[in-house]
Each structure stands twice: as C-alpha cells, then as structure tokens.
Amino acid sequence: MVIDFHAHVYPDKIASRAVDNIEEFYGLTMQGKGTVQELLESGRAGGVDRFIVFSAAAVPGQTGRINEYISSVCREHPECTGFGTLHPDVPDPGEEIERIVSLGLKGLKLHPDMQKFNIDDHRMMKIYSLLEGKLPVIFHTGDYRYSYSHPARLRAVLEKYPKLTAVAAHFGGWSVFDVALEHLLDPFCYFDISSSLPFLGKKRAVELIRIYGSRRFLFGSDYPMWDPGQCLREFLELDLTDSEKENILYKNALEILKEGEPL
Ligand SMILES: [Zn+2]
Numbered sequence: 001m002v003i004d005f006h007a008h009v010y011p012d013k014i015a016s017r018a019v020d021n022i023e024e025f026y027g028l029t030m031q032g033k034g035t036v037q038e039l040l041e042s043g044r045a046g047g048v049d050r051f052i053v054f055s056a057a058a059v060p061g062q063t064g065r066i067n068e069y070i071s072s073v074c075r076e077h078p079e080c081t082g083f084g085t086l087h088p089d090v091p092d093p094g095e096e097i098e099r100i101v102s103l104g105l106k107g108l109k110l111h112p113d114m115q116k117f118n119i120d121d122h123r124m125m126k127i128y129s130l131l132e133g134k135l136p137v138i139f140h141t142g143d144y145r146y147s148y149s150h151p152a153r154l155r156a157v158l159e160k161y162p163k164l165t166a167v168a169a170h171f172g173g174w175s176v177f178d179v180a181l182e183h184l185l186d187p188f189c190y191f192d193i194s195s196s197l198p199f200l201g202k203k204r205a206v207e208l209i210r211i212y213g214s215r216r217f218l219f220g221s222d223y224p225m226w227d228p229g230q231c232l233r234e235f236l237e238l239d240l241t242d243s244e245k246e247n248i249l250y251k252n253a254l255e256i257l258k259e260g261e262p263l
Contacts, residue, residue, distance in 0.1 A: 008224060009053045030224045042228060051223075051228075053080045055069070064096070087117075109138045113149050120157050125157075150173075154183070155183040158189055168189050171205075190256065194225075206240060
C-alpha cells in the first residue's frame with residue numbers, strides 16, 4: 001500500500017487561480033492542476049492508493065467553506081482522507097474543531113507562512129491544547145525567507161504539548177533542512193518527505209531519514225507542486241531497506257490515522 005500524506009486539492013472553479021498563487025509564492029512551476037480528478041488519476045496510474053487531502057484558509061472567513069469542501073471530496077472518493085484547516089483568528093476555534101471532527105476530517109493542516117502566523121503564536125497555543133490527544137496536525141515547516149514556520153517554533157510547541165501528534169512537512173524545514181535537524185531531532189514529531197528530495201539529493205535524504213529514524217517519516221507529494229507517481233518513483237530509488245520503505249509508504253501513516261495494521 002502507498003499513502004500520499006500531503007496533497008492539496010481545490011474546487012475545479014478556483015484550482016487554476018490557487019495554483020497560480022502558489023507558483024507566485026514559491027517562484028516554482030507546479031506540475032499539477034490542483035484538481036481532485038487529476039490527483040486521483042495520475043496518483044493511481046503512478047501507484048498511489050490513498051491520499052491525505054487538504055487546503056489552507058488564507059483568511060478566517062474561508063475556514064468553514066474549505067472544511068466542508070474537503071469533507072465532500074472524501075465522501076465522493078473513499079481513497080481520500082481529509083484534514084481540515086483552521087486559522088488563529090476564527091472566533092471560536094473549539095467549535096470549529098468540533099465541526100471538523102463531525103465532518104469526518106481526521107486531522108488539521110496548517111501553513112503558517114501562507115496563513116501568516118507564528119507556529120508558537122499564543123493564539124495557536126490554545127488551539128494545540130484542544131487538539132492534543134485528539135487530532136494530528138501537519139505543519140508546513142521551514143522557509144528561508146520567513147520565520148513563521150521556523151523549526152525552533154515547532155520545537156517550542158512540542159515541548160509545551162508533548163502529546164500533540166505533529167507532522168513537520170518537508171523533512172521538518174523546507175529549504176532549511178539542517179536547521180530542522182538542530183531543533184527537531186529530540187522532541188518527537190513525524191516528518192514528511194514532500195518537496196524535499198529534489199533539493200536534498202538522494203544521499204542526504206537517506207542520511208537524514210536514518211538520523212531521525214524511518215519510523216518518523218511519511219511519503220508525500222505536495223501535489224500539485226509535484227506529480228505523486230513521479231515522487232513515488234524517486235522515493236523508491238532511495239537506498240533504503242524494504243522495511244524502512246514500508247514504514248514511510250504506509251505504516252507510520254496508519255499509526256497516525258489510528259487505523260492499525262492494514263488487511
Ligand atoms: Zn502543503
């Protein structure tokens with residue numbers, strides 16, 4: 001089984017605008033269109049069985065609509081598991097978390113750089129205390145241009161909320177992979193491998209996976225930035241053992257989703 005733990009999807013009508021915005025934000029050309037149909041078709045053709053899908057609210061008013069949209073995608077497509085979005089300025093985060101749970105969403109995805117808040121912002125601390133022991137959170141982490149998602153900020157959160165199940169995307173710090181290693185080796189969190197291999201190179205990627213341990217890593221594509229099948233081929237070329245690959249491709253993901261061993 002292969003689970004892509006990091007995929008962004010948008011309603012068809014706004015997908016091209018969303019993709020343009022992300023291209024502009026990162027100065028990178030995206031490989032995909034950002035639609036559910038393309039994700040599922042190209043992912044399946046490339047050997048991916050399941051997808052964790054989400055989208056970030058740039059402003060608090062978008063939160064409810066996005067969560068409903070992600071939930072509807074998952075109702076239509078059983079191979080998708082949805083994570084919700086939240087914003088530090090939603091009027092009642094506790095109520096929104098209840099709604100996220102009742103919509104059948106299995107976690108939260110936060111993008112501090114795009115949503116413009118510090119991971120360790122005091123408004124977020126209340127939210128983490130509500131999420132601890134309840135829902136896992138994927139954090140976009142790391143950007144050499146900003147400090148919002150700095151790995152040190154995530155460390156501060158993990159030290160304060162040790163029972164929070166956190167996934168630090170992009171090896172814990174996109175474009176600042178070694179800074180992540182300074183801060184995230186010790187407090188426990190998971191990592192995903194998305195949007196990292198082209199920058200790290202295969203040798204360093206394997207070194208980092210072994211330093212942190214394969215039990216902490218998840219496979220992810222960061223679709224529509226990259227094509228999931230292409231990411232899977234690149235991942236499978238890494239010089240890792242079969243059991244390390246199994247951990248990363250699905251076992252750790254099932255543990256986070258509390259689904260236990262696959263059939
Ligand atoms: Zn992302």
